[in-house]
Amino acid sequence: MDQREQGKAIVITSGKGGVGKTTTTANLGTALALLGKKICLIDADIGLRNLDVVMGLENRIVYDLIDVVEEQCRLEQALIKDKRNENLVLLPAAQTRDKDAVSEEQMKELILKLKERMDYILVDSPAGIEQGFRNAIAGADKAIIVTTPEVSAVRDADRIIGMVEAEGVNDPDLIINRIRQDMVDRGDMMNIEDMIEILAIDILGVVPEDEGIVVSTNKGEPIVLSNNHKAGEAFNNIARRLEGEDVPLMDLNNSDSILAKFKKFVGLS
Amino acid sequence: MSAVIKTKIEEQGVILSFNPDYCWEEITSALAEHLQEGAQFYQGSKLYFDLAFKDWRAEELQNLINLIESNILPETDFYFMNQSSGVERDNKATPKEQPFSPRSAQENKYTKTAGNDTKLIQRTLRSGQSIEHMANLVLLGDVNPGAEIKAGGDIIVFGKLMGLVHAGATGDKGAAITALQLAPTQIRIASVISRSPDEDKSKELRPERAYIKNNRIVVEEVNL
Numbered sequence A: 001m002d003q004r005e006q007g008k009a010i011v012i013t014s015g016k017g018g019v020g021k022t023t024t025t026a027n028l029g030t031a032l033a034l035l036g037k038k039i040c041l042i043d044a045d046i047g048l049r050n051l052d053v054v055m056g057l058e059n060r061i062v063y064d065l066i067d068v069v070e071e072q073c074r075l076e077q078a079l080i081k082d083k084r085n086e087n088l089v090l091l092p093a094a095q096t097r098d099k100d101a102v103s104e105e106q107m108k109e110l111i112l113k114l115k116e117r118m119d120y121i122l123v124d125s126p127a128g129i130e131q132g133f134r135n136a137i138a139g140a141d142k143a144i145i146v147t148t149p150e151v152s153a154v155r156d157a158d159r160i161i162g163m164v165e166a167e168g169v170n171d172p173d174l175i176i177n178r179i180r181q182d183m184v185d186r187g188d189m190m191n192i193e194d195m196i197e198i199l200a201i202d203i204l205g206v207v208p209e210d211e212g213i214v215v216s217t218n219k220g221e222p223i224v225l226s227n228n229h230k231a232g233e234a235f236n237n238i239a240r241r242l243e244g245e246d247v248p249l250m251d252l253n254n255s256d257s258i259l260a261k262f263k264k265f266v267g268l269s
Numbered sequence B: 001m002s003a004v005i006k007t008k009i010e011e012q013g014v015i016l017s018f019n020p021d022y023c024w025e026e027i028t029s030a031l032a033e034h035l036q037e038g039a040q041f042y043q044g045s046k047l048y049f050d051l052a053f054k055d056w057r058a059e060e061l062q063n064l065i066n067l068i069e070s071n072i073l074p075e076t077d078f079y080f081m082n083q084s085s086g087v088e089r090d091n092k093a094t095p096k097e098q099p100f101s102p103r104s105a106q107e108n109k110y111t112k113t114a115g116n117d118t119k120l121i122q123r124t125l126r127s128g129q130s131i132e133h134m135a136n137l138v139l140l141g142d143v144n145p146g147a148e149i150k151a152g153g154d155i156i157v158f159g160k161l162m163g164l165v166h167a168g169a170t171g172d173k174g175a176a177i178t179a180l181q182l183a184p185t186q187i188r189i190a191s192v193i194s195r196s197p198d199e200d201k202s203k204e205l206r207p208e209r210a211y212i213k214n215n216r217i218v219v220e221e222v223n224l
Helices: A021-034 A065-068 A104-115 A131-137 A151-166 A181-186 A194-197 A211-217 A230-242 A256-262 B024-042 B059-070 B102-113
Strands: A008-015 A037-044 A089-090 A120-124 A141-148 A172-179 A204-209 B005-009 B014-018 B045-051 B077-081 B088-091 B119-121 B131-133 B137-141 B146-152 B155-161 B166-167 B177-182 B184-187 B192-197 B208-213 B216-221
Touching: A008 A021, A008 A104, A008 A131, A008 A151, A021 A037, A021 A089, A021 A120, A021 A141, A021 A172, A021 A230, A037 A104, A065 A104, A104 A120, A104 A131, A120 A131, A131 A151, A141 A151, A141 A194, A151 A194, A172 A194, A194 A204, A204 A230, A211 A230, B005 B024, B014 B024, B024 B059, B045 B059, B131 B137, B137 B146, B146 B155, B155 B166, B184 B208, B192 B216
Parallel strands: A008 A120, A008 A141, A037 A089, A037 A120, A141 A172, A172 A204, B014 B045, B045 B077, B119 B137, B131 B146, B137 B155, B146 B166, B155 B177, B166 B184
Antiparallel strands: B005 B014, B077 B088, B177 B208, B184 B192, B208 B216
């Protein structure tokens, strides 16, 4: 396959910490791999790595991203195959180093190499707007901004959208995570329209708050792999949208039957 | 941006390589500082200087030897190596010696660790923290997941060992790892790597010892 199309590098970022960047990266990557795409997840959070833990691959790490850029090993040696899906590999961050151990040029070069053999490269960005963030967006073709329905998270998302656009990564997409429809209905939580109005970017998906996320994160098993979870369904839908499918946003209204929830889609997207 | 001197613990000893982006004055002053700081650490071990990055005049080489000799403690051997061509030069006039055969490192080990070079550390290693020592290492405390502990000889952890552990890192397959609770994310002895099973292990404190048997890492209970 020497004529294959170049893969797409997508950075997943938010500015604020704890809004679900790593969870989103793990689940989107797994969902896209389930669709038969070749995926590489990169943990750009040097010194505070988490993606390997969320993927349940921590005990397989021998080499990491820093070893690759410092040429202590070949790129192939550092790519950890997922234990459930052969289409998915993870390039873990180093834990005993810091963000300055890698430069933007090195990240660009690395991503360029990976684009030759992958369909998607998902880069999990660290929180913040410093060197770690700049490394994460270096080489990205597209950005996905994750936010939660909180004023502070939306404010940071707005700041990050500006910075991403300044770096020449245009048209970022938005994922709204951890939304609780019952609170939105009571007027206690920002609704989707409010956030889209402030941020003025395309919405890629809405992920409902789900207790299952905590369980899946602790077990190291992405939630898209288990059925009956609304959050898992939402991530699967986002993966299909990335692939160009027209999937309407999920209806988040609480009804008793899960089946009924999935049947009642609203055509927002 | 990157360091002037890079060190790497290998089976045979410690390899020091220089960043050719720096000028020679910067390299020598950084080297002198590095050797002074690490004199205790390097005592009794073998240092390999990677000189492949440039061509050397005899005079320069002599200056380098003087610099190294004046900054290391006795019993520290040093060698020059040329990684690209494999040419090795030995300043101590033992030209036939093959510094990169694992056997010579192993023979050397017992004389090397016979002294009082076991390091005792009393603290808990948290995620992202790492400790390296050329010889044996005893830690009174826990090694949390995400932390790394690496030693040329044996490792004893008087606590819970949950992070990454590497004993016999300089190639000693006879090295052992002992812990009050042996539940590392990954365990390495010399060049053998093993990882803990994906299922959760029991949380009881039960001293265990890991060593190499038939080229595989085995774990057995320690009866105190």
